[in-house]
Amino acid sequence: MSITAIKGGLYWPPMFPWVLGTPSYGTLATLAAMSDKAAFIFQPPKSGNIRKVYWRTGTVTTGATMDIRLETVSPTDGNPTGTLWGTNTNASKAIADSDDAAFLNATLTADAAVTPDDVLALVIVNPVVSPGTLVIVNISPSRLIGEFPYCDVFATATWTKSGGWPVMAVEYDDGSIEPVQGAIPASALNTLTFASASTPDEIGVKFSLPMGGRASGFSLLIDSDDDFTVKLYDSDGSTVLTSLAVDKDQQLSQGSAGTRTRMSFPDKVTLLANTSYRLTIVPGTGGISLYEIQVSAAGLMDALPCGSTVVKTERTDAGAWTDTSTKRPVVHVMIDGVDAGSSGGVMYHPGMSGGMAA
Secondary structure, three states: OOOEEEEEEEEEOOOOOOOOOOOOEEEEEEEOOOOOEEEEEEOOOOOEEEEEEEEEEEEEEEOEEEEEEEEEEOOOOOOEEEEEOOOOOEEEEEEOOOOOOOEEEEEEEEEEEEOOOOOEEEEEEOOOOOOOEEEEEEEOOOOOOOOOOEEEEEEOOEEEEEOOEEOEEEEEOOOOEOOOOOOOOOOEEEEEEEOOOOOOOEEEEEEOEOOOEEEEEEEEEEEOOOOEEEEEEOOOOOOEEEEEEEOHHHOOOOOOOOEEEEEEEEEEEEEOEOOOEEEEEEEOOOOEEEEEEEOOOHHHHHHOOOHHHEEEEEEOOOOOOEEEOOEEEOEEEEEEEEOHHHOOOOOEOOOOOOOOEO
C-alpha cells in the first residue's frame, strides 16, 4: 500500500462541532399559542424525493395534532415562506402528552422532489384549533453556533432566527437516509462515566474506512478526571496496533466537562479498506467521562457522518466486545494519509458534519 500524506490530517468520523461543555439540547421553541412554529432551515443531502422527516421534542405538556411541513425559504429574509415546497409536502402528526423527549417522524402526503443545492425549511406548526404546549429542541446554542444550517421560531406573528443546530433527519422514497450537513439527529445525548473498576471499563468506537489509510492520532470530547490510555486495536479486537498513555495534568482543564483532547500516537499505523478496527479509552481508578450520541433506530445512524461504519464498542476486564448500532461516542481517529490508489481518487472533508469520500 502506497500512502499519500494529508498535511495536517483529518478525522474519521469528522469532528462534531461541540467545542466546550457537556453536549446538551436547547429549547428551540415552546409552541403554546395557536400557529406558533419551529423551523429548521437546511439543504437536502442528495437529489431525490424526500418522503419522511424527523425531529425531537422536549417536554410535552399538552399534545396536539401538528402540521409538519416542508416549505420554501424566502431569499429576502431567510424565513419560511408559508408556501409548501411542492403540492401536499406536509403531514398531519398527532403528538401525545406522553411524547416527551421523543424523536418523532412524519410521512409527507406527497414526496418533496429536491436537489442538493436547494434550501428548504422543515416547519412544525401548532394548530389554530386545540393548540398544544410543547417544546421543540435543537442542540444547545451555548455549545455551538453556525451560519448554516440554522433554526427559526415563529411567535407573536414574527420569525426570529435562533442559534444552535437542528435536531432532524430526512428519509427518501427509496428508504435511504443521508447526513444533512450541520444537523445532529440525536434521540439522546449521553454522558458515560467509567473507571477501571466499572462495567464496562473500556469504551470507544468500532470503525472502518472505505479506503486504505494511515492513523496517526485521535480526538476525544472528554472530562479527564484521571489519567487514561487510548488504544487502537487491529481487526481481531485483541492486537494493540498502537496506544498512548495520557496524563490528566497535561491537559488544559482536567476535570472540566466536555473539553477536546487531540493527541498523536507514538506510531503511525496503516489501516486497510473495509476492515473493522477499534479506538478505545481505558481509564484509571479515578475515572473519566466520555460523551455519546444516540439515535432512535439503527437505520438513523446513516444520518450521522460515516453512517453505520462507526458505532460504539465496549467491554469489561479485557473480555468480549459488545457493539451497539444505535450509539456513537464522540471519539475520532486522525487520518494523516490515504492510499489514493485503492480508490482511484483523493479524500475530501466537506465540513464538520459531512464526511470523507474517495
